[in-house]
Amino acid sequence: MINKNEIELLRGALDKLESGFTDLPDFRPDVDEKALAAVLDEVATRMQDNYPYYHPQYAGQMLKPPHPIARIAYAMSLWINPNNHALDGGRASSAMEKECISDLGAMFGWENPLGHLTGGGTMANLEALWVAGKLHPGKRVLASEQAHYTHKRISEVLKIPFSPVSVTADGRMDVADIERQLDKGDVGVVVATMGNTGLGAVDPLADILKLQERYEFRIHADAAYGGYFTLCDDLNADTRRAYDSLSQVDSIVIDPHKHGLQPYGCGCILYQDPSVGSLYQHDSPYTYFSSAELHLGEISLECSRAGASAVALWATQKLLPLRTGGEFASRLSLSLKAARQLHRRLADNESFTPLMAPELDIVVYRVNADDTKAASAAAHKLFERAAQNGLHLAMIELSTELLGHYLEDVEINSKTVTCLRSVMMKPEHDDWCERIVELLERSLP
Numbered sequence: 337m338i339n340k341n342e343i344e345l346l347r348g349a350l351d352k353l354e355s356g357f358t359d360l361p362d363f364r365p366d367v368d369e370k371a372l373a374a375v376l377d378e379v380a381t382r383m384q385d386n387y388p389y390y391h392p393q394y395a396g397q398m399l400k401p402p403h404p405i406a407r408i409a410y411a412m413s414l415w416i417n418p419n420n421h422a423l424d425g426g427r428a429s430s431a432m433e434k435e436c437i438s439d440l441g442a443m444f445g446w447e448n449p450l451g452h453l454t455g456g457g458t459m460a461n462l463e464a465l466w467v468a469g470k471l472h473p474g475k476r477v478l479a480s481e482q483a484h485y486t487h488k489r490i491s492e493v494l495k496i497p498f499s500p501v502s503v504t505a506d507g508r509m510d511v512a513d514i515e516r517q518l519d520k521g522d523v524g525v526v527v528a529t530m531g532n533t534g535l536g537a538v539d540p541l542a543d544i545l546k547l548q549e550r551y552e553f554r555i556h557a558d559a560a561y562g563g564y565f566t567l568c569d570d571l572n573a574d575t576r577r578a579y580d581s582l583s584q585v586d587s588i589v590i591d592p593h594k595h596g597l598q599p600y601g602c603g604c605i606l607y608q609d610p611s612v613g614s615l616y617q618h619d620s621p622y623t624y625f626s627s628a629e630l631h632l633g634e635i636s637l638e639c640s641r642a643g644a645s646a647v648a649l650w651a652t653q654k655l656l657p658l659r660t661g662g663e664f665a666s667r668l669s670l671s672l673k674a675a676r677q678l679h680r681r682l683a684d685n686e687s688f689t690p691l692m693a694p695e696l697d698i699v700v701y702r703v704n705a706d707d708t709k710a711a712s713a714a715a716h717k718l719f720e721r722a723a724q725n726g727l728h729l730a731m732i733e734l735s736t737e738l739l740g741h742y743l744e745d746v747e748i749n750s751k752t753v754t755c756l757r758s759v760m761m762k763p764e765h766d767d768w769c770e771r772i773v774e775l776l777e778r779s780l781p
């Protein structure tokens with residue numbers, strides 16, 4: 337679980353790192369190791385107050401442990417502590433970041449994207465909507481009512497009008513509703529979520545793209561959670577169709593700290609057209625906007641950024657290249673498999689009703705009860721009892737309207753229903769699925 341042998345790998349890497357700086361006179365920072373040890377002991381004790389996010393019995397929110405290569409490379413780079421704001425602060429790590437961006441772009445079929453890493457998906461989406469707002473001033477942002485809440489809030493920050501789009505029974509954006517809104521002539525950008533955070537549903541990107549034949553608007557793909565699934569060769573046919581359209585959008589956000597095996601603090605924004613870099617212009621003396629020459633500080637709204645994030649991501653992509661059929665992709669397919677297995681087992685279980693079949697690795701399910709109020713109460717109870725049994729879940733509040741036919745034979749006496757939600761994002765989840773369902777049954781109120 338906590339593999340302390342990684343420390344030996346870190347030590348070896350630090351030896352190699354140090355050997356590059358031996359021509360400088362030696363110096364040692366003054367460290368009172370005893371004082372450090374005492375504080376660290378306290379820190380480790382404090383950190384015990386966490387859910388075991390790294391364990392397969394954590395089957396709740398979107399939390400996935402970083403790969404050891406990412407953890408070690410990140411830690412090693414902290415002895416240099418590069419800042420990827422500018423080349424002065426992080427020469428090697430800026431070069432590594434550009435290579436990462438190039439590989440992430442290639443994963444979506446882009447040859448020469450402009451992009452950079454960010455602190456996370458929120459910041460990356462903010463940049464995408466900021467660019468959209470500059471290119472279509474005063475026009476609206478449309479995003480699914482199941483899109484991440486950050487889009488509505490970002491739009492407020494940017495003072496861009498925002499409108500939610502309703503979803504169909506499968507949790508995807510309703511294309512007819514998008515069209516009705518486009519008819520008003522004031523939409524600047526449509527956000528398509530490639531795997532929404534609540535349900536894991538993938539918006540029908542191919543159909544949204546088709547609307548560009550008749551209306552002029554940008555498309556931004558929020559693939560913060562779902563982006564990497566484009567590498568899987570076992571997606572459902574219509575999910576695949578949406579992913580195959582990704583190369584035609586204007587901008588993409590992907591979070592390496594969600595499914596890319598990275599520690600937190602690693603999001604990414606990519607633009608298909610590198611010329612949008614000119615919108616970032618500020619009064620720095622350097623102005624390179626072709627992606628071949630980009631200076632990361634010139635094309636990012638954040639200034640100081642952890643170069644360590646780029647080092648960790650580069651190391652991970654080196655070990656596990658972003659290739660269909662490769663090891664990274666097959667580990668991702670295991671989480672698809674796990675979600676499908678959980679959905680199947682819950683469908684066969686008389687105590688639960690799973691909602692829509694998973695497109696990616698999120699399974700949402702309700703507890704069976706006579707009415708919706710009782711179903712919600714049971715979900716809350718089960719959530720707590722499961723945690724006592726060592727199984728950690730998440731909850732989601734959904735409207736009875738959205739639940740539609742999943743509420744057959746249930747009396748509707750509330751506007752919403754609390755459901756349970758499991759993100760089966762660890763490769764081990766497939767092997768642990770049977771046990772997870774056993775624990776669910778044992779935790780029933």
Ligand SMILES: *Cc1c(COP(=O)(O)O)cnc(C)c1O
Binds near residue numbers: 458461529532603
């Ligand atoms: C997680 C997520 C975000 C927000 O990203 P952070 O990295 O948490 O800031 C945005 N959109 C989607 C679809 C997400 O899953």
